[in-house]
Amino acid sequence: MVIKFFSTGGTIDKVYFDKKSTYQVGESRVEEILNEANVVFQYQCESILRKDSLDLTDEDRQLIFDRISSDPHERIVVTHGTDTMDLTGRKLKGITGKVIVLTGAMQPANFKYSDAEFNIGFAVAAVQTLPHGVYLAMNGRIFLPGKVKKNSELNRFEEV
Numbered sequence: 001m002v003i004k005f006f007s008t009g010g011t012i013d014k015v016y017f018d019k020k021s022t023y024q025v026g027e028s029r030v031e032e033i034l035n036e037a038n039v040v041f042q043y044q045c046e047s048i049l050r051k052d053s054l055d056l057t058d059e060d061r062q063l064i065f066d067r068i069s070s071d072p073h074e075r076i077v078v079t080h081g082t083d084t085m086d087l088t089g090r091k092l093k094g095i096t097g098k099v100i101v102l103t104g105a106m107q108p109a110n111f112k113y114s115d116a117e118f119n120i121g122f123a124v125a126a127v128q129t130l131p132h133g134v135y136l137a138m139n140g141r142i143f144l145p146g147k148v149k150k151n152s153e154l155n156r157f158e159e160v
Contacts, residue, residue: 002042003127004073005030008064008088009051010081012105012116029109030079033117039124044073053081053088053104061091069095075127076100079120082150082157085136089145092134101127103137106155115139 007028031045048067049060068076074097080088082104089102103123109116123137136143138157151158 001075001128002044002073003075003077003124004071005043005045005077005079006064006068006071007045007047007079008049008053008056008060008081010053010079010085010104011107012079012081012109012119028079029116030077030120033109033120037117037121041124041128051081053084056081056084056088061088064088065091065095068092068098068100074098077120077123077127078102080104082106082138085138086145086148086150089134089136093145095134097132099127099130099132100134101130101137102135 007030012029028045028047034043048064051060076098078100080102085102085104092100101123103119105114105116105119107114119138122140126135126137126142130142134145136145136148136157141157143157143159147160148157149160
């Protein structure tokens with residue numbers, strides 16, 4: 001089994017440059033995190049976009065859909081910005097025959113106190129055990145697209 005990772009940007013890959021919160025979405029950190037964790041499964045990584053999820057357009061979501069639906073791998077993890085992760089998850093529900101798990105982070109992976117490593121590890125477990133479908137893996141829980149919201153005040157995802 002090979003797990004395919006697609007990165008689309010978002011907070012997980014943000015790099016901040018000053019105290020005024022000037023940032024850019026940098027290179028994906030997934031491969032570095034997996035290497036540091038000394039994982040023993042096979043994986044491939046591919047970057048689709050490097051955007052804040054608030055900047056994603058319908059065309060961007062279609063690009064994500066097209067790349068994932070045409071990819072031969074059955075098990076897919078997508079790193080994505082948390083603000084519109086649910087919208088992309090809803091778009092991806094049209095893909096069948098795959099397990100697709102979206103995850104992200106409330107704090108950049110570069111930060112000392114980030115949820116990025118935990119969420120990626122949780123998504124890896126989820127993609128190996130869940131049946132075909134589309135899921136969001138955040139805060140130690142699995143959510144279904146269209147049945148989740150981001151609670152920015154509490155810095156977590158919640159079921160609706």
